[in-house]
Amino acid sequence: MSLAANTKKLVARLVLGTVLMFGFGFAMVPIYNVFCEITGLNGKITRTGEAEGPLVVDQDRTIKVRFISVFNEEMPWEFDPMQKVYRVNPGQMQQTAFLAKNPTANNMVAQAIPSVSPSEAAQYLQKVNCFCFDRQPLDAGASAEMPMVFFIDPEIPEHLDSITLSYTLFDITDQQQLVEAKKDNNDKRSTL
Amino acid sequence: METKNNILRGGLFGALTVPSAAYAEWGLNMPSGVTEISRSVFSLHMTIFWVCVAIAVAVFGVMFYSMFHHRKSRGAKAAHFHENTTVEVIWTVIPVAILVAMAVPSAATLIEMYDPSDAEIDVQVTGYQWKWKYDYLDEDISFFSNLATSRDAIYNAEQKGENYLLEVDNHLVVPVDTKIRFLLTANDVIHSWWVPDLAVKKDAIPGFINEAWTIIERPGIYRGQCTELCGKDHGYMPVVVEAVSKEDYAAWVASTKAAAAAKAELAGKTWTLDELMTEGEQVYLKACAACHQPNGEGLPGAFPALKNSPIAVGDVAAHIDIVVNGKPGTAMQAYKDQLSAVEMAAVITYERNAWGNNTGEAVTPGQIADMSWDMDRLMTVGEEVYGKACAACHQPNGQGIPGAFPSLVGTDIVKGDIAAHIDIVVNGKAGSAMQAFKDQLSPEEIAAVVTYERNAWGNNVGDSVKPSTVASWNGGGK
Amino acid sequence: MSTADITAEHHDEHHDHGPAKGLSRWLFTTNHKDIGSMYLWFSLAMFLVGGCMALVIRAELFQPGLQLVEPGFFNQMTTMHGLIMVFGAVMPAFVGLANWMVPMMIGAPDMALPRMNNWSFWILPFAFGMLLLTLFMDGGAPNFGWTFYAPLSTTYAPDSVTFFIFAVHMMGISSIMGAINIVATILNMRAPGMTLMKMPLFVWTWLITAYLLIAVMPVLAGVVTMMLMDIHFGTSFFDAAGGGDPVLFQHVFWFFGHPEVYIMILPAFGIVSAIIPTFARKQLFGYASMVYATASIAFLSFIVWAHHMFTVGMPLAGELFFMFATMLIAVPTGVKVFNWIATMWRGSMTFETPMLFALAFVILFTIGGLSGLMLAIAPADFQYHDTYFVVAHFHYVLVPGAIFSIMAAVYYWLPKWTGHQLNESAGKFHFWMSFIGVNITFFPMHFIGLAGMPRRIPDYALQFADFNAVASVGAFIFGLSQLIFVWNVIQNIRSGKPAEAKCWEGAEGLEWEVPSPAPYHTFTTPPQLEGAK
Secondary structure, eight states: OOHHHHHHHHHHHHHHHHHHHHHHHHHHHHHHHHHHHHHOGGGOOOBOOSOSSOOOOOTTOOEEEEEEEEEOTTOOOEEEESSSEEEEOTTOOEEEEEEEEOOSSSOEEEEEEEEEESGGGGGGEEEEEEGGGSEEEEOTTOEEEEEEEEEEOTTOOTTOOEEEEEEEEEEOHHHHHHHHHHHHHHHHHHHO | OHHHHHHHHHHHHHHHHSOHHHHHHTSSSOOOOSSHHHHHHHHHHHHHHHHHHHHHHHHHHHHHHHHHHSBGGGTOOOOOOOOOHHHHHHHHHHHHHHHHHHHHHHHHHHHHHTOOTTOSEEEEEEEETTEEEEEETTTTEEEEEOBOSOHHHHTTSSOOOTTTTSOBSSOEEEETTSEEEEEEEESSSOEEEEEGGGTEEEEEOBTOOEEEEEEOOSOEEEEEEEOSOOSTTGGGOOEEEEEEOHHHHHHHHHHHHHHHHHHHHHTTOOOOHHHHHHHHHHHHHHHTHHHHOTTSOOBTTTBOOOTTOHHHHSOHHHHHHHHHHOOTTSSOOOGGGTSOHHHHHHHHHHHHHTTTTOOOOOOOHHHHHHHTOOHHHHHHHHHHHHHHHTHHHHOTTSOOBTTTBOOOSSOHHHHSOHHHHHHHHHHOOTTSSOOOGGGTSOHHHHHHHHHHHHHSTTOOOOOOOOHHHHHTOTTOOO | OTHHHHHHHOOOSSSOOOOOOSHHHHHHOOOHHHHHHHHHHHHHHHHHHHHHHHHHHHHHTTSSSOOSSOHHHHHHHHHHHHHIIIIIIIHHHHHHHHHHHHHHHHTOSSOSOHHHHHHHHHHHHHHHHHHHHGGGSTTOSOOSTTTTOTTTTTTTOOTTHHHHHHHHHHHHHHHHHHHHHHHHHHHHOOOTTOOGGGSOHHHHHHHHHHHHHHHHHHHHHHHHHHHHHHHHSOOOTTOGGGTOOHHHHHHHHHHHHHHHHHHTTHHHHHHHHHHHHHHHTSOOTTHHHHHHHHHHHHHHGGGOGGGGOTTSOOOHHHHHHHHHHHHHTHHHHHHHHHHHHHHHTTOOBOOOHHHHHHHHHHHHHHHHHHHHHHHHSHHHHHHHTTBHHHHHHHHHHIIIIIIHHHHHHHHHHHHHHHSBOOOHHHHHHHHHHHHHHHHHHHHHHHHHHHHTOBSSOSSOOGGGHHHHHHHHHHHHHHHHHHHHHHHHHHHHHHOOSBOOSSOSTTOOSGGGTSOSSOOSSOOSSOOOOOSOO
16 A cells, blocks of 8 residues: 555544544543442442332341431531431331531532442441432521431441441532523523 | 471570560560450460560571581582472471461450440541541540640641640540440541550441441550551541549549530420520529529619619610629629520520519520621631631631632622521531531630631621521531 | 764764754654753752752751641642652653663664654643642642542642642653553564563563553542542542542552552563673573563552452451452562572672672662561551551652662663763762661661551651651761762763773673664664574
8 A cells, every 4th residue: 555545544533532532522421330330349339219128127137227427627507417316227218318508698408429348238228218419408597307218238247347328418509500690691592 | 296386385485475565565565465465465476476476586597507517718618409209398387387377376366356245435536527426325425536636736736745746626435345346437438446545446438337346354555556548638537545443434524425415405496485484583592692682682882683684674785795704893793704695595584584573584594605606706716616617628727628628818708698608617528528517616625716717817797697697507506 | 962073983874963052952852862961850859859858858857846837838749759769860861761772772772762752751740740739739739648538638638639630630641652662662673583582671661650650640630630630520439428439539549559669670670680690690580480580570559459458348358359369479589589599699799889789779669568468467467557667668669669779770870961971989889878878768768657657747756756856867868978979970971991802700781782872863774683692
């Protein structure tokens, strides 16, 4: 083949390679999530919806589940678990709630970030319904009771008998305002 | 194989016969610590160390021998070999064998460390810039632990104490022979909590929870430091664990809870007249009846009556003043140092309503607190608090560090709306390094420091803040 | 440099152009010798700047208490010292040596991509100029450690962080282009008859280092870009609030960071493998296993990164894996040390300055390697991590390791570059002062680390005072000794007895076939190689 043809082929391959690498970068987002959910790395928890099929409750074991609330930086909300410690059987559905109050004079938005210790327990703590999935807005002075339903997977290994679930509350009012502003702009544009 | 066993035996022999603890005493070595794990880690460290020493001695021995004997000036003639497969295989296999021998006890110790089950006490450790917060999760006890070494000592204006940079205001008190689980997280950046005597080191990561555990065998005070760069004062946030007997721990828990309850009383609790009367009667009987008599009639000529007295039914401020500050030249003491603000408010309320006095007036603890805080006291205490809690960033002269920490001299917040100033100290400023001090300073301290800032360095705004204002501040008093 | 003189006199070449005159020569040169010289001068300047920062640090740490600087500035010094030394002194020095020596060693006339070579160099002064100027910004220079963990380096960073990120991108581009150049040169331009297994070991180690650079510098670029996104564009890679994770930063950084430290030592191995055979007058022992050992170290360097993160809260399986993999690296490294000693064994040694530095490398790097082995043991590492024990370890492998090898290389090849024999007594004086200084500075750090002193603190508890004072004295001895080095180099350029083509009695290799000083263009026609090398 002539030099020109060879060069063209090489350029085509290099361009394709670049496009593939770029696409791979985008694909990392879902791949990373899936990987962390499967392995439970870093205490990330599976977002489950309803449990599949009836659960077999293991009456012979109790697992101690402790809830902790942590406030990032100067987050001024009050945020406490309704009950701090539960002793549940694996497979038993348990309902609980967190009481949140915004005592300031401003409307705010919070995000609760969960973290589980020990990290290998994360995959066994199944949250059927959790407020941590969504952003939580609270007006000035308002309170809310934020429900959560969970169960411990009966498959949980013998040596794990105590799980700690912490929620770190972050103030995302500023970021939310940015998002709202952007949305408003987009809406305005689309009505033109 | 033979060689490897000999090396192992030699290494273990060395590690065991030479009293390992002696090395720990020099202050040049890792401490062997006060837990089973810390002792395992120490002996692992010493074993590995001696293995490395043995390797170094062997390798350098051969090398120095060669450097001495195989030199041109001694007439050595260069040989011509440049490979030898047998020798190369040997010196690949032997290191692998040594490594396998090292890996076994190492893995065993690590597996032991990764078992936090059956903990009896849970303590949440939160790293802040630049202090630690400890929460005893089952006891509802929570406090900050700040460096106690003075700025003067750090800046060489004062002699440094024995525990320079390793002392704090509030120790983490724990019982011995009890499995304690630490749940670590952070408020802002990554910190790391380390106590060498316990061989516990774990990173505190914002948004995440980490776990570590220990069982301390001996009572004592064990000091450590933050071990992850976390900003300016990374070197100034030590860890002090005080291990005490189980009985002493129970006593400490009880007294700490009592003290916290007393503090909470002032923080915005609303007292009804009945509550004040009930409490007030107790206080009166305990602290006043000896002189003024249980029936309030006093002893004529010696101690004035309170029943129908002009002070008890007249101007409230004068009544408060005489109880708080006493009456110089008489036997009427200043009770501000003997009774809490709650007790004083209650007893004054009682005196104004008992024995038919019936003014119907109630005095709140907040009013009492405010009474004893005049401008002078606010400024004096405020300057102290400023030096302890604010000067590190805003500097002793109030001018801050441009680009990093704002100046407080002549700036909008300090000279403007006092509510905004109080709010930023109480609740902090989200997105910046300015923390919420409501959990770290009492309402009196905050009132004092805000007053100080508004009037120091030529700011001279002229206003001041009452402790009761801070105590009931929105978003405050958690 | 003296290569300018030779054009008028030594004309072996067929074509006639010598170097341009004046500043344009240096701005526009595509000559590997010129570019190598510029890299080396740049590296020396950065070494002195970074060294001054180290002396500020050690001066403050001479006594407990704060005497000279505030903690905020101290953090800037530790950060900048690390960045300047890693990216501005060690790496450019090795690249400069590669530029000078690799073409000559393989019998090539120049690098494969000479113009890109020029650009690779000229990026650096601008990148570092920008980085150093951040010292004058409001909020100060980067102060979050050379490892710049998030969120200290994102949410809580001073404004200079953006310029830091820009500078890192620039340095990264320089390194990647340089590495591509090296690979292309070595794979395509070797003289006929020089198979891969006949190349000098310095060329082999640089070939492998170049692959490491190409693999991991983009990862560094990725992590600083993610930082940039988090700081300025509202993303949450490292921010838990948005679903991100500060530990992700550490994983990505160290995936670059660990191979990076091997990038900083493999060329050193190559240098020592050239010098010891020369001064022992004996061929390098076990050439093939040296190549395989280097390749194994490079491969293993990709799977050990989390040994920098043992305290971060990794699952047990992860900790065990990284512990075992890290311990394994001791094997090929040990093989190399044994091979060097076997080269010395029954040789006929003399101890000129390059040999002194090379032997000191073997001894002191081994000490650093053994403390590294101790650090690999994860349960023990819980007591060592982020203390001065780690500082001692990496300074041993970097200062009497990488830096000594660079000085050894400079002393070794200076006569070839300048045409003047070394002033041996001056060289030996520099060596002994450095050797003594380096040990007084860093050996005590093992002890204070074990006794409990954390890293990156401007002030310390009283029990650490004595050894800190000793280390500070050592630091000043070592620092001032480097002025001897500067003097030696400048002296050698300007004067000295003429050197022959083969400057050292036992030297072997194509670079010793060309005259000293080396002509501006060498091997414009490929050399004829005689049989086995």
